Amino acid sequence: MRSPLRSLFACAAAVLLTVVVGGGVAGAQTTGYAPVDQPGPALTVPAAELAKSLRCTADVRNATREPVLLTPATTVDSDQNFGFNYEPLFRKLGVPYCTSDSPADPYNMGDMQVRAQYVTYGIREMHKLAGRRIAVMGHSQGGMIMRWSLRFWPDTRGMVDDVIGMAATNHGSVLVPALCVPNCAPALWQQRADSRFVQALNSGEETFPGISYTEIYSRTDEFVQPNLDDNGTSSLHGGGGTVANIAVQDVCPLAAPEHLLIGTMDPVTSALALDALTHPGPAVPSRVGSSVCKQLLMPGVNPVSGPATFVTLSAQVAAQLTVEAPRVPAEPPLACYVTASCPK
Template sequence: MRSPIRHRLLAVAAATLLAVTGWSGVAGADTYAPVDRPGPALTAPRLADSLNCTADVRNATREPILLTPATTVDSEQNFGFTYERLFRQLGVPYCTSDSPVDRYNMGDLQVRAQYVTYAIREMYKLAGRPIAVMGHSQGGMIMRWSLRFWPDTRHMVDDVIGMAGTNHGSVVVPALCVPDCAPALWQQRANSEFVKALNSGQETFPGISYTEIYSRTDEFVQPNLDDHGTSSLHGGGGNITNVAVQEVCPLAVPEHLLIGTLDPVTSALAIDALTHPGPADPARIERSVCGRLLMPGAHPVTGPLTFATLTAQVTAQLTVAAHRVPSEPALACYVTARCP
């Protein structure tokens, strides 16, 4: 199960790592809004159409989970054959957040974050308790934009779980932006203005547990060789676990799509975080997981077949000309310190 463009991107990543320095590229804190400044009103269209929840989210008796998908896919494609199946089997309440105007999450991530902000607020009201937000790739990072620029959401979130999250962008993505690419890809470059703003002020917030799961063999999200890589978070007051799947299973080699779908090690770490106070603890994971091919909940026949279809879907979306723009979207006014 390999992405068809994996080998080309790995080669580009190796070359780019030699060429790029200071890849996190965060500017001075005075450039950006203070971390405690209230966020703006939500103006994205059809907010109410963006959230879909199981009935047991209302007055939930356990922590409900908001699922946020990756670039090039929607929630059904990313989680419908994996985590949604598992959560239904376990009786875990959950919601999915999708843009009703940008199904494949290729547009401006600042707009996408408005839907996530709306989802966090609505889920918190429905459940009457703090929630977990769990996502893959773009979806493993986008909730942090909400937490950074809409500070009222922070007390509503107990857990953040990122699976190959692009928390500091990726040095591989620029290869996809020659000569142009989708707005969401421009913004997930390691040196993008979006990434600088995302990590301005502080990366985490007190009272929230962060579990950031990554793979050293990820072909899209790099560098991710250790806990100083792009997915990992540091400082700010949050309770943080940065963990490579190889720390649990040294011989594991999941690529990018597997990490957010069928990978059993990622699933074990995510479930550990959801079923214990604080973030995941790799020491609690039974090493028998290393012998499994699929995460629990995934169908042994249709799961791999769906994954193959998903791989084709991702490749197709990356090549759609209609998604492409010549440069990164400008930062919204509310992101900056000078904004009224």
């Protein structure tokens, strides 16, 4: 299924074609940032707002299996990203889950440093409710925002067992700058491949011991690029975590999902995510099998209403990227805790 967004992102790709060709993702700086073991700062978002941000199924409390915190992409909220796919699938399979949203920034267009406070709260609260380590799973921005929590709030590392990214912007995208001419939403500035946010996110260590990372991407993603191989923007390297960087084409060579499909209806992505959730360690493509290549939609998606919802969602994403989201002329400054420069 082709998304109406493809033409929008194709224009961005044309603007930056010379940047992408032959591209890998440059390594981030490792100096000038807070040590990876520095205690995280106090959360500044009001407690009442944090409490409103988390919505959980009843079986998260004292969970008998690993529960999942779902974190949505830029331009959408959790209900739009996951309400017609992963939430019904998880309910059917008996997987406990919570969703994390920002009441003051429902479509995740604002400063992602603020968004990360909600995710940090979600990890801590969900771990406390479940009485066990959790998985954090997200799409695009939502596939990498938990890594900001893990990087700058070290206490969360012992609370997370699995990180599952679907088309995550772990190293930004070389196509985003075309959307920022002359200005764009704060979260888009921060998801440029050369942003200060991306450099800070990947400073020190990209992964941490005791955590399994499953990073799922598509070589045909029209928004998060370069993603031609496991040296691309979604993939992780270095640090102490156990990592699997997997292209959907590693399972189904002829698959060609675009960006929005990867996090909403793609059967290969969901099969890999479920494999990671139901086995120790990250996903293993050989356990998925080639039969998934014959499926048009992931389980949990209604074959009639699901595609219609996807079309509506595509229009919402396009509107947020082009006209509806607030725009600023530059990337938000890094918080002082990121560079260990806060006043004593």
